Amino acid sequence: MPHDQRPIGVFDSGVGGLTVLRALQAALPDEPTVYLGDTARVPYGTRSAATVVRYALNNARTLVKRADIKLLVVACNTVSAVALDALRQDLPIPVVGVIEPGARAALAAVGRVDAGIGVLGTAGTVRSGAYPRALAQRGHTGVATAVAAPLFVPLAEEGWTDGDVPRLVAARYLQALPADVEAVVLGCTHYPLLAPVIALALAESHPRARVVDGAAATAVDVTRVLDEQGLRAPSDTHPTHRLFVTDSPEQMARLSRAFLGREVSAAQIELIDVEMTA
Amino acid sequence: MPHDQRPIGVFDSGVGGLTVLRALQAALPDEPTVYLGDTARVPYGTRSAATVVRYALNNARTLVKRADIKLLVVACNTVSAVALDALRQDLPIPVVGVIEPGARAALAAVGRVDAGIGVLGTAGTVRSGAYPRALAQRGHTGVATAVAAPLFVPLAEEGWTDGDVPRLVAARYLQALPADVEAVVLGCTHYPLLAPVIALALAESHPRARVVDGAAATAVDVTRVLDEQGLRAPSDTHPTHRLFVTDSPEQMARLSRAFLGREVSAAQIELIDVEMTA
Numbered sequence: 001m002p003h004d005q006r007p008i009g010v011f012d013s014g015v016g017g018l019t020v021l022r023a024l025q026a027a028l029p030d031e032p033t034v035y036l037g038d039t040a041r042v043p044y045g046t047r048s049a050a051t052v053v054r055y056a057l058n059n060a061r062t063l064v065k066r067a068d069i070k071l072l073v074v075a076c077n078t079v080s081a082v083a084l085d086a087l088r089q090d091l092p093i094p095v096v097g098v099i100e101p102g103a104r105a106a107l108a109a110v111g112r113v114d115a116g117i118g119v120l121g122t123a124g125t126v127r128s129g130a131y132p133r134a135l136a137q138r139g140h141t142g143v144a145t146a147v148a149a150p151l152f153v154p155l156a157e158e159g160w161t162d163g164d165v166p167r168l169v170a171a172r173y174l175q176a177l178p179a180d181v182e183a184v185v186l187g188c189t190h191y192p193l194l195a196p197v198i199a200l201a202l203a204e205s206h207p208r209a210r211v212v213d214g215a216a217a218t219a220v221d222v223t224r225v226l227d228e229q230g231l232r233a234p235s236d237t238h239p240t241h242r243l244f245v246t247d248s249p250e251q252m253a254r255l256s257r258a259f260l261g262r263e264v265s266a267a268q269i270e271l272i273d274v275e276m277t278a
Numbered sequence: 279m280p281h282d283q284r285p286i287g288v289f290d291s292g293v294g295g296l297t298v299l300r301a302l303q304a305a306l307p308d309e310p311t312v313y314l315g316d317t318a319r320v321p322y323g324t325r326s327a328a329t330v331v332r333y334a335l336n337n338a339r340t341l342v343k344r345a346d347i348k349l350l351v352v353a354c355n356t357v358s359a360v361a362l363d364a365l366r367q368d369l370p371i372p373v374v375g376v377i378e379p380g381a382r383a384a385l386a387a388v389g390r391v392d393a394g395i396g397v398l399g400t401a402g403t404v405r406s407g408a409y410p411r412a413l414a415q416r417g418h419t420g421v422a423t424a425v426a427a428p429l430f431v432p433l434a435e436e437g438w439t440d441g442d443v444p445r446l447v448a449a450r451y452l453q454a455l456p457a458d459v460e461a462v463v464l465g466c467t468h469y470p471l472l473a474p475v476i477a478l479a480l481a482e483s484h485p486r487a488r489v490v491d492g493a494a495a496t497a498v499d500v501t502r503v504l505d506e507q508g509l510r511a512p513s514d515t516h517p518t519h520r521l522f523v524t525d526s527p528e529q530m531a532r533l534s535r536a537f538l539g540r541e542v543s544a545a546q547i548e549l550i551d552v553e554m555t556a
Binding site for chain 2: 039040046051154157158165168172247
């Protein structure tokens, strides 16, 4: 079987995608990775589609040029919603987003194509209609309802992940979902940090529904693509993991334990400029 | 008395500075204005100082070049905290920030130089130490305590300005202030929208303290500079007001009633590129 030692590239608008990187590193412990957080231009969720496409191409080309990646994971729901086609046309390597795996995981969780499915995401992801579209493309015939939940991002970054405030915020967002939803997709990479409190609020408002996190599903999808295309790395007990940011390594360092599951110092995070070639 | 028909320029990282523009238009109804919201790069509060200076110079030069402004109001606490000196060195016109007026209004509110004063702001404003420094420069000898309150921004933008969630969030931030503070400065232009609920929470936690909003004080300062330098516009019942954004006129239009006090349609908001000359 062929091997490919090049790293998997992962990018997000900021630190949120570290939750996807964490799931990838857990599923594929031999693979080197390189992560780019475009922290100088975060957040993407409020930007126009044209701007998001431009930023996504900047980030992707930077990872190809600087790190010679073999596969790109778009660990950002906003970018996956509006820029996946542009990235696939532009890049010579496979591109995996987070929306298709999240939609597939939701359908697997409900087990029926006509079940009601809810999605919580940024304003941009909701506006794009990407989750309902991805669900319909996989045969979903039930009602898909997407609700913007922008307060979850600062709650996650502040570390306010339990107690009254996040519970009340979650309850208020979940009120907007139909009573018969059976699964709620966390459609933003920040939200897994709030999964326990969202599950608590969901048990009150929608007792039949379960929370679906697409990060693990994304790791499954990446594994499948690597295997199909003969891109798996050789067995390695110490693969290299690099972290790039476009601003403020200190902020990523501060949030690394909560989002990546391990402490990283600012000195281990490389501050770079992205290629403004798009 | 000489007159100057050129507009007053106002910029902010996004829509928050519209609360300052609103105070200016109320205090100076004859003055034409031009507002630039750098919505493509918002928020500045989490960016490094070097990045904020670069963005501020881009915005200021754009207003000078495109709109021939006679005075610049930096309606952004983050920029006022770190970039005012760079702007004053770079521009041939007077520059007024929001921190000095806010500090002066707080001292006027407490009436004593040794009173405890609290400040709520973004992480960047708090980290800069700009409010304690501005207070000390005006003779304040008491304790000044600044607390980062990042959740207030999405609460204001979501329109969640009353009820349990903002009250609990405010109470939690105010807990971090010493018991003897006598004034709390709203050190971010988004926070005036939450002033009623912050005042309610403050009455519980710090019954002797009052809320200070620097926007009105900024308008007083601008009036003084215009008068001193002979820059007042001639009397005009219909001065021109222009709004620029660097991304998503729709978002500013949606928030215009809450932040500016009147409805503006997206068609009335000009989408521009800023001068990348810094």
